[in-house]
Amino acid sequence: MSDSTATEIGRTLSSTTGEMVEVTGSRDKLGVWMIIVSCTTGTIALLVSYAYLWSLNVNSAWAPTSGSANWAPVWPFWVIFTAMFIATLIMWNGYRGLCSGKVAAMKSAALLSSLLLLGAFVAQIFQIARFPFGPADGAYASATLWLAIANGIWLFLAVFLAMAIFNRTRAGRVTPENPNHARLVAMFLTYLCVAAFLGSVFTTVMQDSPNTQSPPFGTFSQ
């Protein structure tokens, strides 16, 4: 990302490259879109893995049935998603305020968004720690655990980005003349919301495998 900026004769120029911030902003926007495309493929890989193992139920070992292991409660997924969704809405709202000249709105939106995302991150760690299964308790446990871990990593990044926007707005780097970075972060948060939503839907809807008579597969052990 190119950095901000100073205003001269009605134009805002990047202090690093001397180009207009609209030019660097346009580049940054495409770059973030490309990052989102790449991250989407990764998310699809996780979701496909979940759905694939759910549909096959290899060796009837999809469900976490060993010992005290059980399905994960679904409400924490939705609570975390809701927090992310609200944080994203707040960030977009702050960005709109910034574009209309309200720097304070952006500052408070970024701060509030950071706090919500931080809360979601902590909740994600709690959820992982309190899953009613261990990683080795079958395919459902593995797939669900990794959806949660991936979301946790995204949330860590989201907290970093939202707090950075708060810092940068305070430092006068994110301004009504150059709101690009706030928009980029809001775009990325939107993607994270979609990924979290899909993860929540999968873990809610796909629990019992439809394949109740799965054939035994070899264990391929040495």
Add this chain to the structure above:
Amino acid sequence: MSTAVAIHEQAHVPQPKQISNPGGFLRRTNFLTALVSGVVTAAIFWFATDKITSAVTGPGATNNMSLPSGLNISITMMYIGWVLGFMAGIGAFAGPIRWFLGHDLTHADAEYMAGKDMGREKFWKFTTDHKVVGIQYLVVTLILFGFGGLLAMLIRTELGATWTEVFNPNFYNSIIGTHGIVMIIAMIIVISGPIGNFIVPIMCGARDMAFPRLNALSIWLLIAAIPPLVSNLLMGGIRDGWTVYQPLADQAPIGMIGYQVCIITFAFSTGIASVNLITTIVRMRAAGMTWSRTPILVYGILGSAIMGLVWFPMYQYSQILALSDRTLLTSFFVPASGGSVWLYENLFWLLGHPEVYVIVIPATAGVLEYLPVFVRKPLFSYKLAVAGIFGVVGLSAVVWVHHMYMTGWAPQSNYPFMMSTEMISIPFSFLVLVMLGTMWRGMPWKRLPMMAVYAVVWNKVIGGITGVYLSDTPVDQYMHGSMFVVAHFHYMLMGAGLFGAMGVISYFFPKMIGRYLDEFWGSVGFWTAFAGFQVTFMSMFVAGLQGMPRRVLQFDSLFNISNWISTIGAYVIGIGMLIFLYAIVDSWRNGIIAPDNPWGGKTLENFTSTPVPHENFPVLPVVTSGPYDFGTPDPYELADDAIMRKTEGAEKVSARS
């Protein structure tokens, strides 16, 4: 490409406060600090994890395949520590931290980071100048080829010495796997790295890549990814080929973790590089460089970057999940506890096959780029070439299952995927036809880059046709897993990819280094390697048709002769490559000084001085014509001819009257 200059108004830009000397923390970092930091962090991660896992799991805990899980976790954390420490030591985290704190770069910071007036030291630092990154990629690529080539010699030595066993079978299998993945990585970066970074921004008329810091990040991530991979040979190796199929990978020794960490890190590097290349090409082309005036190499790099961006995460996640199976005892790919090996194969081949095009498309586009220069003709059917590139990019998404015909996965999908795989040969053949059409009735300059064109056409036709056979399900039932397959993909990856890359590098060498590549030794090396290549892999085709399976140490004496011939051919390749390497190293120091436009080309890189100045162009260029307007009649002569014809006509008329 004709250019006109645009006067770029250099506005005074007020700067943020300069906190310290320009460059800040990066003034104290270089390759050495990165190495020290990487090793120290790896050691700390190892000891800390070892203590924690011993306390939590106890010494007897094992993973799904009875490997000690604590050791797996410790080794994994050691490698993660290495990568994080190395990147911290080179200064990769300084940018994000400054951005987080709102301490933006000043122009002086940016100039320092780009290595302005720094001398050779800039090649050992987190330098953002795309030309420096291009050279770093070139050197890393050559080192990887050297290492991978050495392993290839060891493989052929084992297979050629049919009367004895040279290596322990496990070590032999590890050599096979390491050779495969090292060469794959080297081939992926051989054009997109050096040429994509050095030449493409200049060819587009830009001052740098879109995201210079990400550019430096991509090369240093690549460098960080290599030691874990190489170290696998000291830790039991990767015995399962470069595909590291499950559940073999889960049963493999701890060396497998090096492979997995390498791929996860390399995927980050590739993704970042792809984002940078795509954004640079889409957003930073010079004024007047419409899509119909964009050089074909730029299209090739764009297509390759798109495929890498979209598909690499699949491969990356396959390795993340496999690593999770080893360390966290999850069961994505372990059938006994609900996993599926087919899931692994699907995730793997979703990148595994498009990767062939990630390799071959830039090399082919590079050859197409300079072909018109050497025959002094326009590129034949430019639009067909663009259609060919994007046809391959599009179809690459629907061909991966042909690697799984024999696995028993979804047999009903074999025929649709047979169709799609055979269809991809159509856009591919467009590219060959464009080459042939451009050469048709031309009078090519017989220079080293031009020689590579003939080699690529030959190899690509053989590799392509044998590929069509292999994509055919009934044929694949017989050929699958044989040396025929090995010969086929070497014809594509090495024959079309590497020999094309040798041509492309020899073409752009003068612009990048400022000196011509030695024509004599370069040609001797090139043709020696080419001859050896034909001997090696033609003979391998024969062995495959006779039924010799791949990845075996011992085989029936029926295959002895073809293996002896292949081994002799491989040594000849090795000699040829050493000669070519000598030509590169010698020319780097003593080659003939190149002028600004070394080959009389018309693309933008030929309109700036050699060596390329720090800011690429004194003023940003404006493009006013196409990149391949060779042979266009001179308008003055056309006008003169018209006057002559009119005059002659008038004289004839007056004579009749």
